[in-house]
Amino acid sequence: MIARSPFVLLACLLAGCGGGYQTTLLPTAEPNELAYQYRVEIPDGYEVRSVDYDAALVGLASGDSSGTSTSVSGRSVLSVYAVERETGDEVVFVYDDILARRTPTALILLERAAPEARAERR
Numbered sequence: 001m002i003a004r005s006p007f008v009l010l011a012c013l014l015a016g017c018g019g020g021y022q023t024t025l026l027p028t029a030e031p032n033e034l035a036y037q038y039r040v041e042i043p044d045g046y047e048v049r050s051v052d053y054d055a056a057l058v059g060l061a062s063g064d065s066s067g068t069s070t071s072v073s074g075r076s077v078l079s080v081y082a083v084e085r086e087t088g089d090e091v092v093f094v095y096d097d098i099l100a101r102r103t104p105t106a107l108i109l110l111e112r113a114a115p116e117a118r119a120e121r122r
Helices: 009-015 115-121
Strands: 046-064 067-084 090-095 106-110
Antiparallel strands (some): 067 090
């Protein structure tokens, strides 16, 4: 079983999960090639409900008073929404470098607010 701890996806993206700011975009096939295949591992005991793949370019500026430079890196994230069969717990598995790692780099446990807490926010 994967340890469950709160995780902020935005912090993962800004911190450059997977080690530094290397490009993590998945290569895609040229028109005359077969489609590339990538595999991720879903931990045992979970039923996948939906999957989302997103990619973005990230600009990184660095420098000092003598000048600055900007580099652009590609970042991709695969998010898998799943439900643990035994408990019904809802989770999001985050994969942010599929080429280097087939297992999740983060697990987000979704907790539903109690009805009283939702009413108080209104």
